[in-house]
Amino acid sequence: MKKIVVTTALLAGVMAYAGGFRVSLQGVKQLAMAHTSAHTEDASVTFFNPAGMSFIPNRLSVAAGGFAIGTEITYQNPNTLESYHTSNPLGTPIYAAIAYKIIDEVSVGFNFSTPFGSTIEWPDDWAGREIVQNIELKAMYYQPMISVKLAPWASVGASYIYATGVVDWTKSVSQLGGTLNIKDDKASGSGFGVGFYLRPTDKLDVSLAYRSPVDMKADAGVATFNVSPSLFPNIGLDANGQDNFKAVLPLVEEYTVGLTYKITPKWQVSGDFNYAGWDNYNKLTLDFENAGVGNQPNDPTVLVSPKNFKSTQTWRIGTQYMFNENFAGRLGYYNDQSPYADEDFIPETPSFDANVITGGIGYKWKGIGIDLAAAYNFQTPRDVSNSYYNFYGQAKAKAYYFGLGLSYNAF
Secondary structure, eight states: OOOOOOOOHHHHHHHOSTTTTBOOOSOHHHHHTTTOOOOOSSTTHHHHOGGGGGGOSSSEEEEEEEEEEEEEEEEEOTTTOOEEEOOOOOBOOEEEEEEEEEETTEEEEEEEEEEEEEEEEOOTTSTTTTTOSEEEEEEEEEEEEEEEEEETTEEEEEEEEEEEEEEEEEEEEGGGTEEEEEEEEEEEEEEEEEEEEEEEETTEEEEEEEEOOEEEEEEEEEEEEESOGGGHHHHTOOTTSEEEEEEEEEEOOEEEEEEEEESSSSEEEEEEEEEEOGGGOOEEEEEESSOOOOOBTTBTTEEEEEOOOOOEEEEEEEEEEESSSSEEEEEEEEEEOOSSOGGGOOTTSOOOOEEEEEEEEEEEETTEEEEEEEEEEEEOOEEEEETTTTEEEEEEEEEEEEEEEEEEEEO
């Protein structure tokens, strides 16, 4: 049986924070202030810290929003100096949340969000087509939660996380004279979140939150080889040129500390520190049912790809100024680290050290809030030197975000 090596990094993008697919867009108001977390004006706080529900000023709060993400990635071959650009459609992450105080000391809520996902489309003839031609990734989080007020100045909260994921990825397989598509729309996993929210004075909010690891299980993936049918028996495929695969993909824990300080009744400043413990993500294993496309000498149906990720830090600072009781202006900045070095760069989950400038405005009237936000991502170019995939060159990227959010607070 002929051995064919394929890459499995595609699955990491939909299942993981890293690789350019951890999309920090779970609140329009928050994005305008660098996506900081210590804000309890409405139910959007539920994604960041379930304990924050206890400090929402109203008994009922509903928040929802959506974003448009524009990205472009450029790769240049150092030998031929040929350049290739992605042609990516707009990304459209969304969120929705509700929080309700059953009694003054107990609040319940639910949050839906799409914190991971993107679509990348490279030209069919580009230099890395053996790694990826196009890939679409989606992930959804469903989080029921509860918060209990321990004292007038402190609360604790917890959430259950149910996550689902979808991947649809195509790459060239030139040694077979065709392409390979890997698809799974039933991957799922579960985890939890816990947090404390403190307001020791009227001027200071403190948010402490933890999100647990989530093991995403892909048990019903389908690999489709678009090659000559005469090759199906040699590879171990069925009459449709397909085979099933399984994978367990770890999402590591995330820690967040957030502060908001009211300098004056109209002016507040917020800061966040995020830590994602990616050191444990050093490889990804894909187990095919019959296809001998792996790289393990004792089992040709098992493919192991090195990842070598490292833990990352993100620093955020934002501010809001109330021009009057209805109208707010917001600004922010954050620095976000890439989870891997140049020698581990992979174009299906491209990631860059990033500096992001954010801003926005908000208007509220009789419990109804409308918020707008925008951001521009200045991503540091990379010298790509991935010897495992024999992939070398220079890569750079740019991205911008727009968001529209609505909220309603009552009682």
